[in-house]
Every structure is written in structure tokens, then in C-alpha cells.
Amino acid sequence: MNPAYxxxxxxxxxxxYTAAADSLGAKLAAMMGAALAGDPLIVATSTDIVLYPGAGRAPEVQGYRLFNRGFKELAAVSHLGPAVASLLKMRELDPDGQAWQGEARRMMDATRAVRAANSAALWRDEIAVxxxxxxxxxxxxxxxxxxxMTLRYLxxxxxxxxxxxxxxxxxxxxEAKGGAIGATVPMxxxxIATFFLVGLDTGHRIIGWFDRHDIDWDRSMALIVGKQGRPTAGVTWTSNSVCASIRAASRYRLPLERVLIAPHVPSPELPADPEQAVAAARAxxxxxxxxxxxxxxxSDLGPLMYDGYPRFAPAAAAHPRLTPETTEVAELPAIAGPDDWWAMxxxxRVVLExxxxxxxxxxADYAVDQLQAHDNDPARVVVPGLDGCAY
Structure with a gap:
């Protein structure tokens, strides 16, 4: 028997029908593509958003991550909590070893350097977001x-x-519930504050950029391609922060079913130079x-073949609301407000697990929701964990 027969x-x-360049399916897709050639296409990679206005008009490119001021500085602070927990895990795995202690001292050296470099002038004049x-x-x-607090605790x-x-x-x-290190505000x-600030900056720029364009959101097509952070992240509508930002920029007029997430599609790598990026994006x-x-x-074959049966409808608001009886969730829970620390x-925990x-x-989704509710004015948005906290 030939196993390859x-x-x-x-x-x-x-x-x-399929799996060939001249198949019926491929020809139908080409016809559909031609019919939609004049509609806007929004493509998001891990670092850029590209707007293809349609009808052969030149694309526009907006960078939004990694090379933006303040992202890595805030991420460094965001990671203090998981870093301390990682040291604890190292100690649990090798109680008698010295590895965790050496890494703790290395982390302390880096933390001291950040503390010395940190100032209001740095954030105002150098990072300047x-x-x-x-x-x-x-x-x-x-x-x-x-x-x-990190230095004291370590x-x-x-x-x-x-x-x-x-x-x-x-x-x-x-949680800052004890007095051993003099903590007054929970880490x-x-x-939360640092994560929110990243979302605030990214969302503010994305919303502002889209607001400068006249986009027919009802006809727009959105495609999020490539890896978003760690290899398994951002593969669903509710776990993809870029999806949340784009829909907020549309004032939620962009139908969720017109947003496709394609993590296995190679992400276009665009040059940092704006003119070169536009030229590269055309291809x-x-x-x-x-x-x-x-x-x-x-997807469009569904109603043709099965009219009368229940249709697929994406759940736009899939964030569960927590109750005192809640012990587990399958999605990020809804946040009732900037003081809803149980949800935040x-x-x-959920983003780790x-x-x-x-x-x-x-x-990030909460940050862009707040921006959308306050006319994209960051000054009017309450930053949980920062505004009203005495550090």
C-alpha cells in the first residue's frame, strides 16, 4: 500500500474548488476582491498600522509600538512585579541554590540605576509623551x-x-497590607497604572490618527497580522489590544466580523523612514x-446555504462581570470604574495565566474606552493607580 496515494x-x-490557483474558490475570491477594491483596508502589524484607502490610492503608515517613547521605560517598571515573582519561583525550584540570590542582586543594581535616572524632567523633556x-x-x-519598594523587599x-x-x-x-517594608500603595x-499609561498613549495616537481620515467604517476591512507580543497572544478579538484600539477609533462603527486576526500571516516589515515605509507598504x-x-x-456562503438557521454573531462585549461568587473567568473581566480593583x-492574574x-x-481596552468616552483627551481620563494615589 502506498501511503502517499x-x-x-x-x-x-x-x-x-480549492487548493489550486485557478480553482473555483480562488476565482470567486478574486471577484470579491475586485468588488471591494475601493473599500478601505486597515492592516495592523506588531509595530505599525497601515491604511490602504482603496481604489489605488497611496497607503499611509502610523507606527504605534516598540519604537515609541516611554514604552520600554514603563514596561521596565511594569515588569518589577513579575520579576520578583520569578525570583520566588527560582527559589522554590532550587531552595538550596544561589541562582535566585544572584539574579536578585542583578535586578537590584538595575533598579537602583533606574531610580537614579528617574525624574519629572526625564518624563517631561526627554521621554516627552x-x-x-x-x-x-x-x-x-x-x-x-x-x-x-522593590529594593526594600529584595x-x-x-x-x-x-x-x-x-x-x-x-x-x-x-498588596501593601503589611508593614515589613513600609509599603503604602500596592505594587x-x-x-495597572503603567499598563494603563501604555494603553493611553497608544490609544490616543491611534484614535487621533484615524480621526484625521475620512473613513467609511461600515465598509472598512481590518486585518491584524503576525505575532502580537508572545507567540500565543492576541489571537482573538477579546485578547487583541490593537483590535480594541481600532474599534474605539471607529467609535465602534467598524463591525467586529470585519476584523480578521491572522497570526500565521507573515507581518510586513516596514522601514522606519516614513517615505520608505509607504513605498514598502504598497507591495x-x-x-x-x-x-x-x-x-x-x-463566510458569505453561510447565509446562501443555511438561511433560516441561527447565524454566527461575534460577542462584542465578552468581558464577564465579577460577583462575590466568581472563582474563575475565561476572559478579562469588565471594569466598572477606576476604583474597581477586584476586576483590575x-x-x-488572567494576563499571566x-x-x-x-x-x-x-x-488597554479600558484605556481606549475611556479615551473614546472623553473625546480622546488624556487629561480628562482617570489613570487608575496614578491619579489620586500618594506615592
Whole structure:
């Protein structure tokens, strides 16, 4: 028996519909693509958003991540909590080893350097993010506090290793319920604030950029391609913060079913130079439009074949609301307001445990929702964990 045998007649029928460049399915997708050629196509990669206006008009490119001022500085502070927990995990895996202690000292050296470099002037004059204007002193104070508490906690852990337990870390460091290191604000609040600030900046720029364009959102096509953070993250509508930002920019007029997430599609790598980026983006328009059209074509067969049966309708608001009885969730929970710490701390846990989530996307959707509700004015938005907190 030949394990690779395929009957040629069956294969011909198979390829008549699909899996061939001249198949019926491919030709239908091409016809659909031609019909949609004048509609806007929005493509988001891990670093850029490209707007293809349609009808052969030149694309426009907006960078939004990684190379933006303040992202890595805030991420460094956001990571203090998981870094301390990682040291604890190292200690649990090798209680008698010295690895965790060496890494703790290395982390302390880096934290001291950040504390020395941090200042309101740094955030105001060097990092200079428009969305943070007016909050630079508060951000600097929060960063100084986070560094101080981390140093105190690690100094205590090295001095008294027996105290370095999960319960102690939660009580003394993450939740600031004990008095061992003099913590007055939970590190959880710092993490939420830094994640929110990243979402505030990204969302503010994305919404502002889209607002400068006249886009027919009802006819727009959106495609999010490539890896978003860790390899398993951002693969669903509810776990993709870029999806949330684009829909907020549309004032939620962009239908969710017109947003496709394609993590296995190679992400276009565009040059940093704006003119070169536009020129490079042109080459990707046709294949990306074909991809969107091909996927949509299959979806459009549903009502033709099964009219009268229940249709697929994406759940736009899939964030569950927590109750006192809630013990587990399958999605990031809804946030009732800037003081809803039960929901926000639950989100901190979920973004660690759920491989679909981006850590930096912990409260990104909440940030863009608040921007959308306040006319994209960051000054009118309450930053949880920063505004009203005494650091």
C-alpha cells in the first residue's frame, strides 16, 4: 500500500474548488476582491498600522509600538512585579541554590540605576509623551516608589530568605497590607497604572490618527497580522489590544466580523523612514486584500446555504462581570470604574495565566474606552493607580 496515494480523479475534483490557483474558490475570491477594491483596508502589524484607502490610492503608515517613547521605560517598571515573582519561583525550584540570590542582586543594581535616572524632567523633556502631559511629576513619583519598594523587599528577601514566600510577597509587596517594608500603595496599583499609561498613549495616537481620515467604517476591512507580543497572544478579538484600539477609533462603527486576526500571516516589515515605509507598504496591499477577501468569501456562503438557521454573531462585549461568587473567568473581566480593583487585579492574574493575553494589554481596552468616552483627551481620563494615589 502506498501511503502517499491519491486518486487523480478525486484530486481533480478537490482542486476544482480549492487548493489550486485557478480553482473555483480562488476565482470567486478574486471577484470579491475586485468588488471591494475601493473599500478601505486597515492592516495592523506588531509595530505599525497601515491604511490602504482603496481604489489605488497611496497607503499611509502610523507606527504605534516598540519604537515609541516611554514604552520600554514603563514596561521596565511594569515588569518589577513579575520579576520578583520569578525570583520566588527560582527559589522554590532550587531552595538550596544561589541562582535566585544572584539574579536578585542583578535586578537590584538595575533598579537602583533606574531610580537614579528617574525624574519629572526625564518624563517631561526627554521621554516627552503628549498623552502624559501634566502627569510627569506623578509618574516620576510612582516610579521612584516602585523602585524603592522593590529594593526594600529584595533586600529583606536576601537577608531573611525564610520570609520570601508567596503569601509574604502578596501581603507585603503586591498588596501593601503589611508593614515589613513600609509599603503604602500596592505594587498591583503600579502595574495597572503603567499598563494603563501604555494603553493611553497608544490609544490616543491611534484614535487621533484615524480621526484625521475620512473613513467609511461600515465598509472598512481590518486585518491584524503576525505575532502580537508572545507567540500565543492576541489571537482573538477579546485578547487583541490593537483590535480594541481600532474599534474605539471607529467609535465602534467598524463591525467586529470585519476584523480578521491572522497570526500565521507573515507581518510586513516596514522601514522606519516614513517615505520608505509607504513605498514598502504598497507591495503588500494586493496579497493582503486577497487574504481578507478570500476569508470573507467563505463566510458569505453561510447565509446562501443555511438561511433560516441561527447565524454566527461575534460577542462584542465578552468581558464577564465579577460577583462575590466568581472563582474563575475565561476572559478579562469588565471594569466598572477606576476604583474597581477586584476586576483590575483579576486582570493582572488572567494576563499571566491566559496564553492568549498580552501582559501590556491588561487594561488597554479600558484605556481606549475611556479615551473614546472623553473625546480622546488624556487629561480628562482617570489613570487608575496614578491619579489620586500618594506615592
Amino acid at each position: 491519491q486518486n487523480p480523479d478525486f484530486l481533480r475534483l478537490y482542486e476544482t 503628549a498623552a502624559y502631559r501634566g502627569r510627569e511629576q506623578a509618574i516620576a513619583g510612582m516610579v521612584d516608589y516602585a523602585c524603592a 533586600e529583606r528577601a536576601l537577608r531573611e530568605p525564610s520570609c520570601f514566600t508567596a503569601r509574604d510577597m502578596r501581603e507585603q509587596y503586591l 498591583n496599583a503600579v502595574m 503588500f496591499e494586493s496579497p493582503l486584500r486577497q487574504l481578507w477577501s478570500r476569508t470573507r468569501t467563505v 487585579n483579576t486582570r493582572l 491566559d496564553p492568549r493575553q498580552l501582559l501590556s494589554g491588561c487594561v
